[in-house]
Amino acid sequence: MEFSSAEPFKGEGCLSKEKNLYITFVLGGPGSGKGTQCAKIVENFGYTHLSAGELLRQEIASNSEDGVMILDMIKEGKIVPSEVTVKLIQKGMESCDNGKFLIDGFPRNEENRTAFEQIIGAEPNIVLFFDCPEEEMIKRVLNRNEGRVDDNIETIRKRLKVFAASHYPVIDYYSKKGKLCKIDAIGTEDEIFERVRPVFAACEGVQ
Ligand SMILES: Nc1ncnc2c1ncn2[C@@H]1O[C@H](COP(=O)(O)OP(=O)(O)O)[C@@H](O)[C@H]1O
Ligand SMILES: O=c1ccn([C@@H]2O[C@H](COP(=O)(O)OP(=O)(O)O)[C@@H](O)[C@H]2O)c(=O)[nH]1
Numbered sequence: 001m002e003f004s005s006a007e008p009f010k011g012e013g014c015l016s017k018e019k020n021l022y023i024t025f026v027l028g029g030p031g032s033g034k035g036t037q038c039a040k041i042v043e044n045f046g047y048t049h050l051s052a053g054e055l056l057r058q059e060i061a062s063n064s065e066d067g068v069m070i071l072d073m074i075k076e077g078k079i080v081p082s083e084v085t086v087k088l089i090q091k092g093m094e095s096c097d098n099g100k101f102l103i104d105g106f107p108r109n110e111e112n113r114t115a116f117e118q119i120i121g122a123e124p125n126i127v128l129f130f131d132c133p134e135e136e137m138i139k140r141v142l143n144r145n146e147g148r149v150d151d152n153i154e155t156i157r158k159r160l161k162v163f164a165a166s167h168y169p170v171i172d173y174y175s176k177k178g179k180l181c182k183i184d185a186i187g188t189e190d191e192i193f194e195r196v197r198p199v200f201a202a203c204e205g206v207q
């Protein structure tokens with residue numbers, strides 16, 4: 001496990017002036033189990049879960065100005081412009097008293113990462129990366145059954161290509177900063193959570 005950063009981040013952004021932020025980015029390909037494990041982390045460690053994909057889907061459902069553009073991007077498996085996503089994450093963070101956030105499915109590329117740092121003025125304390133083979137991710141997404149427009153084999157192939165082309169620099173950046181915690185995402189949900197638990201248990205004492 002290559003992770004060391006247990007201190008809450010006190011940065012210059014408007015959010016971080018108001019409260020101690022403790023931010024975890026939760027990364028991994030489509031179907032790697034990010035959302036499933038986030039639910040368990042929330043249950044056990046009291047974080048606020050902000051799924052970037054869910055925030056974007058809510059924006060589509062609310063018929064907002066950007067909704068049509070977001071839907072087109074999601075159908076194609078493309079990454080929505082950073083400013084749109086970061087603004088939604090910012091709104092989610094500001095509407096919450098709790099400063100402990102799980103940001104799920106973001107940043108998906110380097111541009112996402114730098115936009116978050118610029119707009120929010122903070123960086124994550126920990127980055128979880130769920131490492132899962134492609135064939136397993138495909139199987140899980142095709143069985144997900146949540147009625148999502150992007151859970152079909154054609155879009156999954158596109159999402160996997162986008163993931164392969166864009167995630168590595170982000171992972172590498174945080175690995176070099178000693179913030180990356182890579183989790184083997186093969187196993188039952190409970191087995192995987194037992195790999196996740198020590199990461200958060202180690203931080204309990206310093207929050
Ligand atoms: N360890 C696991 N083994 C088998 N299926 C899983 C596991 N974890 C999650 N799933 C299932 O796989 C699908 C994708 O999981 P999800 O948490 O939505 O992944 P992600 O948010 O990374 O796309 C869901 O239907 C979920 O119930
Ligand atoms: O920061 C983000 C998060 C999601 N998405 C879009 O939303 C889709 C679904 O993302 P989500 O994280 O919900 O999918 P998951 O990886 O959980 O299957 C992605 O394929 C992208 O098109 C995006 O553009 N930026």
Ligand SMILES: [Mg+2]
Nearest residue numbers: 034035053105
């Ligand atoms: Mg998800």
